[in-house]
Amino acid sequence: MKTAVTSRPAYDVRKVREDFPILKTRVRGKPLVYLDNAATTQKPRVVIDAVRTYYESMNANIHRGVHYLSELGTQAYENARLKVARFLNAADPREIVFTRGATEAINLVARSFVAPALRAGDEILITALEHHSNIVPWQILRDEKEAVLRVAPVDDRGDVILEELEKLLSSRTKILSVAHVSNALGTVNPVKAMVDLARRRGVPVLVDGAQAVPHLKVDVRDLGCDFYCFSGHKLYGPTGVGALYGRAERLEAMPPYQGGGDMILSVSFEKTVYNKIPYKFEAGTPNIEGVIGLAPAIDYLGGLGLDAVGAHEHRLLEAATEALGQVKGLRIIGTAREKSAVISFVLDGVHPHDVGTILDQEGIAIRTGHHCAQPLMDRFGVPATARASFALYNTKEEVDTLVDGLRKVSEVFGT
């Protein structure tokens, strides 16, 4: 007797692509091949429509109004918060603060959580593969408070050396701030293990999930981190919006980040009482359209299933890694044990900038430069790399087009 096999429907990338209007664009007479998703992602129609619908039928300032539109807008905004909480598996929506993005979230933690207790000689620990947004805020603090910035090294493959990270956790470490996934190398950090190492020593942890949430399931309670952040625009959502998850007890103990309206309960010139969390950290009228557009982005991803999306992207990564490995003179930078669908590479005798221009002529969008990770580029001895990063709407054919484009580069440069 045959057992019925329920097979999961195959990932239909053609159908997915139809949801993204911009993918029909032609660039320089050729179809757009958008491989710059680590920089920002394209938006599905449901997100674009949600933003338009908000302005067409719900627009009003939120939280303070007593009228109908304000109630609609507030509900939509708070529903989005609930959605983000579930997306990250936070215990409570009060633990979700909306920010402009991951960069602002990191600055918030630096200012409101770390700075108040930071003394001269105290330590901040990050890794060598961080994005500037997870370096500079700490440098600013370091210089202000005469603290020490420690950096856990990465090996030649692009993996953080855990033993070294452990050694750097000291009795004076006030925070470990680490990327979940490296935007420049694609390395997926073993953040759960890192959080464990830190927590055992009483060190709080901030995880920068900007490059992680579009590609893998994140459970902040399972991770055990104190803070987790991401940016909406990398998650198929609008720009100017992001979220910071913070454990309730942390957020409650922290002073505000920005002062203004909404983050207060009462104001007089003598005394102002701050609002409860998360509102304490949401001063002023927020990017309402952004938050409202973020909800359908999360739903869209959920509809496809992060497992299916991750598997699709992984197939693309494998195909691209193999194909690029055959290109003469091409060296892939970042060959960590576990990677997300990002490939950084250099081509002998050709500057990444020239690679980018030639690929652009073929309709291919990649990123060239230091990817806001200059220290990491220095570590790998390159001034810049070319980076192709894949998303849920990219195809195997696009990988082939990229390889053809690289062949053209070699032709032009006679390499």
Next chain:
Amino acid sequence: MSDLSDLYQEMILDHYKAPRNFGALPEANRVAHGDNPLCGDKVAVTVKVDGDRIRDIRFKGAGCAISTASASLMTETVKGKTRQEAQELFEKFHKMVTGGGNGGDDLGKLEVFSGVSEFPVRVKCASLAWHTLKAALEGSKETVSTE
């Protein structure tokens, strides 16, 4: 529609692979640095100025094909010219690469960069060496950037 061959002409590729006047100039009396960190182009221009004339000029650095070739062709063109002539060449060159040239200016070999105006993103690469030269001749100490 602009063609790649408008930008990556043979002469440019030649000067990229084998840049002229590349290296140190021990007897230099003017030096300036240029850096476009967002692209990854760096150049250092060293000049031996004798009275009003550019006796010798070299450059060092690392960057894309456009910035390297531009530096190479620049040094070839300005060697032996007066500072005034070099300044005029800079202005004509800049006009050409930003699409303001009228084709009538005799820029000789430098005309190979006329295609850059079709690729606005690369204008800064082509002009980095020239801005750096200007800074060297003016005795400016600040690192130049065209970003």
